[in-house]
Amino acid sequence: MWRWILGSSTAVLAISLSVGAWRAGAVGASPSTCAGCHPEQVSAWSGSRHAAAFHNEAFQVSWSRTESAWCEDCHADTSREDGIACRSCHGDGARLKGDHPSLRARLAHPIRHDPALTSERTCERCHQFSLPQPGTLTSGVHPLPIAETPSQDTVGEWRASAAASRGRTCITCHDPHEAPGAHDHDFVRSALEVEAHYDGVRVTATVRARDAAHAVPTGDPFRRIELMICGPTPCETPLASAVLERRRRAQGEDWAVVSDTRIPVASAERSAERTFVLTPEAPLPPGARWRLVYRFPEPDLEERLSRSDRYFVIDQGTLVPGAQDVL
Numbered sequence: 176m177w178r179w180i181l182g183s184s185t186a187v188l189a190i191s192l193s194v195g196a197w198r199a200g201a202v203g204a205s206p207s208t209c210a211g212c213h214p215e216q217v218s219a220w221s222g223s224r225h226a227a228a229f230h231n232e233a234f235q236v237s238w239s240r241t242e243s244a245w246c247e248d249c250h251a252d253t254s255r256e257d258g259i260a261c262r263s264c265h266g267d268g269a270r271l272k273g274d275h276p277s278l279r280a281r282l283a284h285p286i287r288h289d290p291a292l293t294s295e296r297t298c299e300r301c302h303q304f305s306l307p308q309p310g311t312l313t314s315g316v317h318p319l320p321i322a323e324t325p326s327q328d329t330v331g332e333w334r335a336s337a338a339a340s341r342g343r344t345c346i347t348c349h350d351p352h353e354a355p356g357a358h359d360h361d362f363v364r365s366a367l368e369v370e371a372h373y374d375g376v377r378v379t380a381t382v383r384a385r386d387a388a389h390a391v392p393t394g395d396p397f398r399r400i401e402l403m404i405c406g407p408t409p410c411e412t413p414l415a416s417a418v419l420e421r422r423r424r425a426q427g428e429d430w431a432v433v434s435d436t437r438i439p440v441a442s443a444e445r446s447a448e449r450t451f452v453l454t455p456e457a458p459l460p461p462g463a464r465w466r467l468v469y470r471f472p473e474p475d476l477e478e479r480l481s482r483s484d485r486y487f488v489i490d491q492g493t494l495v496p497g498a499q500d501v502l
């Protein structure tokens with residue numbers, strides 16, 4: 176009896192493995208080959224910045240200055256058309272990486288449990304890196320010499336966070352298929368808050384990250400958040416302002432960080448907030464307000480980009496009560 180059960184389960188396993196192997200043919204390199212069975216993940220991914228990482232306007236404008244193949248290592252990881260896609264994180268159809276694949280999953284395609292899939296390691300090869308050394312990107316030198324200081328340090332920042340030590344990984348906050356980030360305005364709004372007040376001379380404002388496990392803004396060094404003090408009219412020229420950013424400068428073979436005014440990551444020693452004291456030249460008029468703005472691109476590319484790739488207003492509020500508040 177036991178021999179029979181054992182024998183038949185071995186047979187079921189053998190059949191399932193061979194069905195899986197046969198199915199591998201149905202699971203090709205492109206996300207369209209997954210869409211029939213995983214419509215939810217494919218649809219979330221197709222609206223993501225990952226899917227458009229090569230052909231989106233912001234990248235194209237920036238890339239047109241160098242057209243360096245180095246950029247394609249990440250932005251066109253699977254292809255120029257699909258950018259960062261299923262294969263970037265799950266590997267290829269020959270043996271997919273899953274979290275805890277069910278028997279159904281194993282029947283459908285060759286797939287194995289990979290404990291690293293849900294960890295930061297899935298994101299690290301693209302979200303933690305240094306730029307080529309100053310002046311080398313278009314030099315034709317191969318392989319490119321890489322600078323020491325990270326250009327994007329998101330995983331490094333996360334490692335120093337209290338959230339990381341509590342086991343909160345990148346995908347706790349960023350669904351890996353939709354990958355919401357700064358282009359998802361509500362996502363950013365729900366994570367930041369501002370407390371500001373005016374004493375007749377100075378504005379004291381604290382910008383706080385409620386729930387981020389890295390510096391804010393993180394990612395590319397040209398991401399900036401600007402805190403502006405504005406009159407009651409639209410805020411073309413602020414009365415005073417402060418910028419949350421990480422500035423770098425070419426220094427020999429490195430891109431050294433010369434200042435960092437971003438919201439730091441919360442750790443045992445400090446909380447995730449930064450306070451600015453701003454002194455406008457003249458007393459603020461009635462209806463004056465603060466405004467927090469997220470700026471995406473390098474300043475010299477702004478003119479060539481559409482509004483949604485340049486900035487968005489995260490939040491704003493009144494500093495001096497006035498009769499004609501204008502939003």
Ligand code: HEC
Pocket residue numbers: 206209210213216217220225259260261262263264265274292293297346351352
């Ligand atoms: C940026 C990395 C990344 C990309 C790109 C990606 N996945 Fe995933 N996927 C993951 C991670 C991480 C998990 C595990 C999620 C979990 O356990 O919470 C996962 C889980 C899944 C699951 C299990 C169900 C679920 O949603 O948790 C399916 C099915 C899946 N992915 C299919 C796809 C398909 C199809 C594509 C391409 C359209 C794709 N994935 C692209 C990282 C990615």
Ligand code: HEC
Pocket residue numbers: 201202203204205206208209210211212213261262265268271272273274275276277279280281283284286
């Ligand atoms: C013929 C249908 C079919 C195709 C095509 C298919 N899958 Fe699946 N896949 C399944 C089924 C069925 C499951 C199991 C779902 C469950 O357990 O609820 C699964 C599960 C998964 C899981 C989850 C494993 C886990 O840990 O839970 C991942 C990841 C996955 N597939 C990735 C892909 C990717 C990437 C592609 C395209 C390259 C793809 N699949 C194509 C049917 C398919």
Ligand code: HEC
Pocket residue numbers: 295298302329330333338343344345346347348349356357358362363366386387388389390391392393394395398
């Ligand atoms: C506790 C929640 C949380 C965790 C964990 C987390 N993030 Fe974030 N992340 C956020 C929030 C909130 C924002 C929006 C604010 C900002 O842009 O910094 C964000 C923004 C981002 C951005 C967008 C930057 C941009 O310029 O668009 C990237 C990229 C990113 N995170 C990557 C990661 C990676 C990689 C990890 C893991 C190492 C991670 N995040 C872990 C909450 C989190």
Ligand code: HEC
Pocket residue numbers: 224225227228229231234248249250252259263264297298299300301302345346349350351354355356357358359
């Ligand atoms: C193969 C490289 C690669 C991998 C792997 C990868 N990313 Fe990305 N990610 C990118 C690139 C490139 C962009 C910028 C796309 C663009 O041009 O807007 C990006 C953008 C993002 C953004 C910003 C979205 C926004 O709204 O601005 C978030 C958040 C993000 N990735 C999270 C993750 C997480 C979480 C993981 C791991 C589960 C991951 N990524 C894995 C390359 C990658």
Ligand code: HEC
Pocket residue numbers: 224231233234235237238241243245246247248249250300301302303304312327356393394395398471472
């Ligand atoms: C090692 C991986 C990697 C390489 C190489 C790389 N990038 Fe990126 N790039 C990223 C990631 C990750 C993000 C998302 C970070 C964020 O959202 O702040 C990004 C974001 C961008 C963005 C912002 C797009 C947007 O949605 O606003 C531009 C523009 C960009 N990269 C241009 C380039 C150019 C040009 C090159 C080559 C000179 C390059 N990148 C090389 C990983 C890479």
